[in-house]
Amino acid sequence: MTPFKALYGFDPPTLINGCSVPSKVEEVNQLVQQRDEVLGELWQNLLKAQDQMKAQLDKHRRMVEFSVGDWVYLKLQPYKLKSLANRPCAKLAARFYGPYQVLSRVGMVAYKLDLPVQAKVHPVFHVSLLKKALKPNQQPQPLPPMLNKEYELEVEPEDIVGWREDNQGQMEVLVKWVQLPTCDNTWKSTAVVQDKFLLFPLEDKMALLEGIDKYQGVRDVIRPLIKHVYVRRNKG
Template sequence: MKKFVDLKRRELKFKVGDEVYLKLRPYRQRSLAKKRAEKLAPKYYGPYYGPYLPPEASIHNVFHISQLKLKLGKQHTIQAQQPKLTAEFELQLWPETVLGIRWSPELGANEWLVKWKGLPDSEATWESVYSMNQQFPSFHLEDKVILEPRGIVRPPIINVYKRKGKKGITQDNMEE
């Protein structure tokens, strides 16, 4: 019996100074339940060095080893590059490139995915072609001219309306 149970268990060994994640159930522990949807909270918290928890976590610092998970790899903190402000504390953005084009049914026009100068690609926004041409009339891609698909073919006529004729009036009645 013990042989089958041991197949599901794993032996964990930690060294002094290892960073670990702590598995918590925030919907059971009221000291962590600060959000509306506690069940959607992260499964593991951390990384922490051993049992050194932050002071705002009012939890006892002794845990079963099955509640710990070893942190793998180095933690890289990526700081977002702050956009530059003018002397009047205004944010001035200039378009750098167009990353994509899509049709917007709400606007009834095309939109461009614009990458702004000084911001990463993740900060690119969808802007309408009309507003971009109004705000930045000199914006032109160096050798990549994006043309909107146009042609001489008009869209097909889908709805055809006919006027109903008046009842009771025929050619025979008009001759008399």
């Protein structure tokens, strides 16, 4: 559906070349000729804009081709919840998975990979997400088990293994995620955990932690006594 039809509810009228249907009125012929010249200029400008966009994109494209049987690494951006994507060692986190073998080529810029049986994603990927593996006998990096069809990682909290207070006095908990190793444990504020995971028993988990003897709720953690209160002096 074109934008014109979406706005007006019908297709735009077909523009007929004025030279094919001449008119007996000279002013009409001149008007039609001017319209054809404007349409021709617009068409040339569209082609020029397309060429410029293609040239700009080609600067960042890689001319990479793979053959059937090659081993490649797969790049994914798996995290669905952006607030949960900041892992402690993001620079050391896995950016490529595999290697996986190329089964076939799909079109000009896509390839079908031999993914594991438990993978829940479509096996065809754009060439920009692939990187050739030099040694097929390297230790493979398996796909995360919680990856959905949109290549997003749907994580769920499993347990709370620690707690602390940040510089603003807000409470944070150390979350252990389901089916993820302990190295992926992350500090999250209690407000984020309560908002994102409504069914997770946060208060019950925290009640079992050591150091919270008189715990009655997330907001009732015993805070240190305030011994000094500083008052800002007025300038002048």
